[in-house]
Amino acid sequence: MARKRTPSQPTDWKDEPAGTAATPPAGSNQLVLQPEEEVSERFRRGMGIRRMVHGHEHVDAAWQRASGDEQRMALEEFVTECVWGTVWARNGLPSKTRSLLTIGLLIAMNRPGDLRLHIRSAVLNNGCSMAEVREVMIHTAAYCGVAGAVEAFALSDEIAAELNLSDPRPYTPHRRKASGSA
Numbered sequence: 001m002a003r004k005r006t007p008s009q010p011t012d013w014k015d016e017p018a019g020t021a022a023t024p025p026a027g028s029n030q031l032v033l034q035p036e037e038e039v040s041e042r043f044r045r046g047m048g049i050r051r052m053v054h055g056h057e058h059v060d061a062a063w064q065r066a067s068g069d070e071q072r073m074a075l076e077e078f079v080t081e082c083v084w085g086t087v088w089a090r091n092g093l094p095s096k097t098r099s100l101l102t103i104g105l106l107i108a109m110n111r112p113g114d115l116r117l118h119i120r121s122a123v124l125n126n127g128c129s130m131a132e133v134r135e136v137m138i139h140t141a142a143y144c145g146v147a148g149a150v151e152a153f154a155l156s157d158e159i160a161a162e163l164n165l166s167d168p169r170p171y172t173p174h175r176r177k178a179s180g181s182a
Contacts, residue, residue, distance in 0.1 A: 046085025
């Protein structure tokens with residue numbers, strides 16, 4: 001028998017003892033994990049971090065899209081446990097740094113859909129300023145290509161407008177002073 005879960009109720013994930021699976025009330029948004037698997041502590045931790053970074057609405061929508069599709073559900077479980085419950089849960093970097101690093105990596109891989117999500121999440125939920133995000137874009141241009149950084153800047157302009165953010169700081173060109181003769 002499949003274990004049924006309700007990821008839209010975050011307290012259920014952290015309050016249950018490891019290895020248990022409660023059945024949500026009839027009529028609720030039920031999602032099914034693989035029958036032979038138990039919910040791991042890593043999965044619980046990942047769900048909490050994922051919700052903290054991207055927000056309940058995004059996570060609930062991802063689970064809803066996966067509902068009824070065995071392969072998509074397997075992917076959502078993998079992402080929650082491995083990406084969020086393992087990598088993002090490590091102590092080596094603060095979440096803000098992970099957000100900025102992720103933005104740079106998504107620019108490098110030319111993933112504008114995920115980039116949009118991570119820019120919004122970094123600014124709204126993870127303590128990053130748009131100025132910091134744009135510094136990552138400039139840095140990425142040097143190592144991953146100008147075209148990706150230019151596209152990322154355009155995307156950040158759209159997001160700043162959507163969030164009613166003013167220009168993060170005025171542009172001041174950095175020019176080297178001529179050296180040598182007087």
